[in-house]
Amino acid sequence: MATIEDVLSRQERIEKLFNQLVDSIELNQDMLEEYTKELCDVYSDNSFRHSYAEISKVLEQYSPDQRDALAEHVHTLQKAVLDLNKSQDINNRVLKLCDHVDLECIRIGRIDKVEYIGRMATKELSDADGKLQETEKRAEDLKERIEGYQNQSITILGIFAGLVVAFAGVTQFVSSGLKDLSDISIFKITFFIGFSFLFLYNIIFLLLYCVSKISGRSISVNCKKRNCADCKSCRTNFGRLHKKYPYIFWFNIMGVFFCTILCIIAMRA
Structure with missing residues (x-):
């Protein structure tokens, strides 16, 4: 009967x-003969039985390719043992x-497959969760933009309503002023009309400027430099007005100049 030390020694040899x-x-051929003789010598003791648990531990350490190669080589050795050895007992234990x-x-291949499926499922779930969060973020951004557009639309409509009211008020003011100026010289009338429309023009520009700030669209002339502080001609308010809004600058x-000339002429008349 084989001792424990002998069993462990033969298991270690396997x-x-x-x-x-x-x-x-x-x-x-040389390796085949050497390994076949070694396997036969291990199973030459009829009382020796290899440990399935120990074999399982060893195979778990190998990669899938190594396990496939091992299974193929063991079958090759089993055929060689069958051809070399006439002992049916050794043949049966090698076959086992x-x-x-x-x-x-x-078994290990199925476990690896289940683990692979689990990893893929986890990855797909993580990707789906990331896409869901991204979609929720986009939906939230879209909601905020829609609410912003609604607020902008209300503000812009309010500004244009104020513009219409201001235009109507100035028109009424000019009309009533002209009735009172029926006996005054043409220069004073012209000065009054010019000053009124100059005032109206600036009011319209101010309202349009407010609309541009709310909508995020600029009505200024494009500058070569984005930062006005880096431009020498835009460091002062006067220079910035001349550079970015030349139409309002030159109109004023x-x-x-026109109103001043008319005022001088009206005063001398």
Whole structure:
């Protein structure tokens, strides 16, 4: 009867043989003879039975390719043992070793497959969660933009309503002023009309400027530099008005000049 030390020694020899087999791509004739004799010597003791649990531990350390190579090499050795050895008992135990290796490879392969499916499912779930969060963020941004557009629309409509009221008020003011100026000189009337429209023009520009700020669209002339502080001609308010809004600048210059001339003429008349 085999001792515990002998059983452990023979089990270790099987594990060592497995390590040699997984490192071999193909078995040449010398290697085949050497491994076959080693396997036969391990199972020469009729009382020895290999441990399925120990074989399972060893196979778990190998990669899938190594396990496939091991299973193929063990079957090759089993055929060689069958051809070399006439002992049916050794043949049966080597065949059982092949069965155990095959079963363990299948079991570990199924576990790897389940783990792979689990990892893929986790990855897909994580990707779906990321896409869901991104979609929710986009929906929230869209909601905020829609609410912003609604607020902007209300504000812009209010500004244009104020513009219409201001225009109507100025028109009424000019009309009533003209009735009172029926006996005054033409220069004073012209001065009054010019000053009124100059005032109305600036009011309209101010309202349009407010609309541009609310909508985020600029009505200024495009500058070569984005930052006005870096532009020498835009460092002062006067220079910035001349650079970015030349139409309002020159209109006011001409309007003030025109009204000043009319005022001087009206005072001397």
